[in-house]
Amino acid sequence: MDTFFHQLDLVLPRFWSGVWLTVEATLLGGALAFVLSFVLGLMLRSETLVLRGLARFVVEFFRGTSIFVQLFFLFYALPGLGFQLAPLFCGVLAFGLNYGAYGAEIVRGSINSIPAPQWEAGVALNMTAGQRMRRVILPQAWARMIPQFTNLLIQLLKDTPLLSLILMADVTYVMQQVRQASGNSIAAYGLVLLVYLVLAYLLTLIMNLLEMQAKAKLGEGRGVRGLFTARTAPGGAGSPGGEGVVGP
Amino acid sequence: MATEPANPEADASATAPSAACIKFDQVVKRFGSNTVLDHLDFSVDRGERVTLIGPSGSGKTTILRLLMTLEKVNDGVIWVDDEPFSHMRTPGGQLRPANEKHLSAIRRKIGMVFQQFNLFPNMRVLQNITEAPIHVLGQDRAKAEARARELLEMVGLGDRADAHPSQLSGGQQQRVAIARALAMDPEILLLDEVTSALDPELVADVLNVLRDVARETDITMLIVTHEMQFARDVSHRVLMFDHGRIVESGPPDQIFGNPTEERTQRFLRAVLEER
Structure with missing residues (x-):
C-alpha cells in the first residue's frame, strides 16, 4: 500500500490532469451531443424528405457503428485522407456524434x-x-427529455477511457500506470471506480436539479427553490392540488 | 360537381357579398372510407349563435375542426366573411387549396374552446391568456396583461392569475380557456363540447360564463353541446345532424318543443332520458 501511495504521489499532477481530461471530454462531448440531439431530432420530424432522410442516415450510421472503430477512424484513418485532427477534437467529435444520434431519438x-x-x-x-x-x-x-439525457451523459462519461486508444492520458490511463508501477491493482482500479462514481453522481445531481426546475415550470413539484424552503406554506403557489376545487 | 343540381345560395355567394359569416358549400370530409360530412351546405350569419346537436359521430365536431383549420376538406369550399377559407383565389379568379399564410390570415378571426381545455401547462394562468395576444397580435405586454386580468375577473377567476393550470379544477381550467380565446377578440367562437369533460357540479359555472359572453358580445358562435337547456337559452338556431347531413334546422323553441323529424324526436328523447 505504501508503494501505491508513493507512486500515486509521484503522478498526482498527472492524476488530476487525467481527471480533468475525463471531465473535459465528457462535458465537451456532451455539449456537442446536446446540440446535435436537437438539430438531428428536429430534422427527424421535418416534413422535407431530404432533411429527414439526411438525419435518419446520420443517426443510423453513428448508432450502428462502434464508437471504438469511429475513434480509430477519426484519429488514424483520416490523416491518410489529409485530415490530421487533434486527439481531444477526435474524441469530442466521436462522443458528440454517437451520443447525439441517441439523443436525437430522445428529442x-x-x-x-x-x-x-x-x-x-x-x-x-x-x-x-x-x-x-x-x-x-x-x-x-x-x-421529459432530461432523465433520458442523464442516462446518456453518464454512459458518455464511462466511455471516456476509450480516449487512451488515441493516446490521451485520461484518469483510467494514468491509474493503469500507477498500477503497473506499484503492483497494487485493487487500490489503483478501486480509486478509478471511485472517481467515476463521484463524477457520475455529480452529473446526476446537476441533471436532477434541471429536471426539478423544468417540472416546476409545468406546475409539478416545488422546484429547486423548494429544496431550501420549509414546507410551511400550504396554499402557496407551489402546492399542487391543495386548492383545486373552488366554486364561486 | 357539374352534374349535381346547382345550389342557388352557393352560386350567389361566389360572386356577390352576402350576410353570411360562415358558409359551407358542398363540403365533403372523409376519414379513410368513412364519410363524415356528405356534401354539407349551411351558413351562419354574422352575430348568430348556432348550436349543432346530434348523435356522436354525426360530424358536428368535424365542422368546428374544419373551421379551425385542424382538418382539411376533401371537397367543397368553406367561406368566411365571403372569403374562401379552405381555398384561396388565384390571380385568375380560380380557387385552389389554401396555403399557411392564407389560413393564418383568416384563422385570425376565429377562436376555439376545446372539450379538454388544452391549457398550456408550461405557462401560468395569466401567461396562457397573454401569450398569443403578445406574440401573435404583437400587443404591448402591459395592455395584454390588463385585458387578461379583466377577462379573468369576468370568468370569476380574478385571484388565480398566478396559478399553474394543474392547480385548477376542470371547470376553472375551462373558464381560463374561454378567457384565453376571448383575449384574441375573435369574430367567431367555436365551442366544442366544452362541458363534456367536467364533473356535473362544475358545468353550471362554465355555462354561466358563456351565457354572459352571449349576452354581452356580438360574437358569432358555433356551439356543439349536449346541454340542451343551454342550447335553448343561447342559440338563435339549432341544427340537428345525423350521418354528416342536416336533418332538421330551426329556432330552438321549434327544434326542442316541436321537432318535425322522427330522427330529431328520437335523439332528443334519448338525450332527455340520459339526464
Whole structure:
C-alpha cells in the first residue's frame, strides 16, 4: 500500500490532469451531443424528405457503428485522407456524434409524446409553427427529455477511457500506470471506480436539479427553490392540488 | 360537381357579398372510407349563435375542426366573411387549396374552446391568456396583461392569475380557456363540447360564463353541446345532424318543443332520458 501511495504521489499532477481530461471530454462531448440531439431530432420530424432522410442516415450510421472503430477512424484513418485532427477534437467529435444520434431519438420521441391537442390549441391561437414548437411543445418535451439525457451523459462519461486508444492520458490511463508501477491493482482500479462514481453522481445531481426546475415550470413539484424552503406554506403557489376545487 | 343540381345560395355567394359569416358549400370530409360530412351546405350569419346537436359521430365536431383549420376538406369550399377559407383565389379568379399564410390570415378571426381545455401547462394562468395576444397580435405586454386580468375577473377567476393550470379544477381550467380565446377578440367562437369533460357540479359555472359572453358580445358562435337547456337559452338556431347531413334546422323553441323529424324526436328523447 505504501508503494501505491508513493507512486500515486509521484503522478498526482498527472492524476488530476487525467481527471480533468475525463471531465473535459465528457462535458465537451456532451455539449456537442446536446446540440446535435436537437438539430438531428428536429430534422427527424421535418416534413422535407431530404432533411429527414439526411438525419435518419446520420443517426443510423453513428448508432450502428462502434464508437471504438469511429475513434480509430477519426484519429488514424483520416490523416491518410489529409485530415490530421487533434486527439481531444477526435474524441469530442466521436462522443458528440454517437451520443447525439441517441439523443436525437430522445428529442424526437419526447416531442412526439406531447399530446396533439397542445399543438391544436396553438393553432387555435393562430401561433406560427415555430411559436408552437418553441413556446408550447419544447418546454413540455424538455422535462421529459432530461432523465433520458442523464442516462446518456453518464454512459458518455464511462466511455471516456476509450480516449487512451488515441493516446490521451485520461484518469483510467494514468491509474493503469500507477498500477503497473506499484503492483497494487485493487487500490489503483478501486480509486478509478471511485472517481467515476463521484463524477457520475455529480452529473446526476446537476441533471436532477434541471429536471426539478423544468417540472416546476409545468406546475409539478416545488422546484429547486423548494429544496431550501420549509414546507410551511400550504396554499402557496407551489402546492399542487391543495386548492383545486373552488366554486364561486 | 357539374352534374349535381346547382345550389342557388352557393352560386350567389361566389360572386356577390352576402350576410353570411360562415358558409359551407358542398363540403365533403372523409376519414379513410368513412364519410363524415356528405356534401354539407349551411351558413351562419354574422352575430348568430348556432348550436349543432346530434348523435356522436354525426360530424358536428368535424365542422368546428374544419373551421379551425385542424382538418382539411376533401371537397367543397368553406367561406368566411365571403372569403374562401379552405381555398384561396388565384390571380385568375380560380380557387385552389389554401396555403399557411392564407389560413393564418383568416384563422385570425376565429377562436376555439376545446372539450379538454388544452391549457398550456408550461405557462401560468395569466401567461396562457397573454401569450398569443403578445406574440401573435404583437400587443404591448402591459395592455395584454390588463385585458387578461379583466377577462379573468369576468370568468370569476380574478385571484388565480398566478396559478399553474394543474392547480385548477376542470371547470376553472375551462373558464381560463374561454378567457384565453376571448383575449384574441375573435369574430367567431367555436365551442366544442366544452362541458363534456367536467364533473356535473362544475358545468353550471362554465355555462354561466358563456351565457354572459352571449349576452354581452356580438360574437358569432358555433356551439356543439349536449346541454340542451343551454342550447335553448343561447342559440338563435339549432341544427340537428345525423350521418354528416342536416336533418332538421330551426329556432330552438321549434327544434326542442316541436321537432318535425322522427330522427330529431328520437335523439332528443334519448338525450332527455340520459339526464
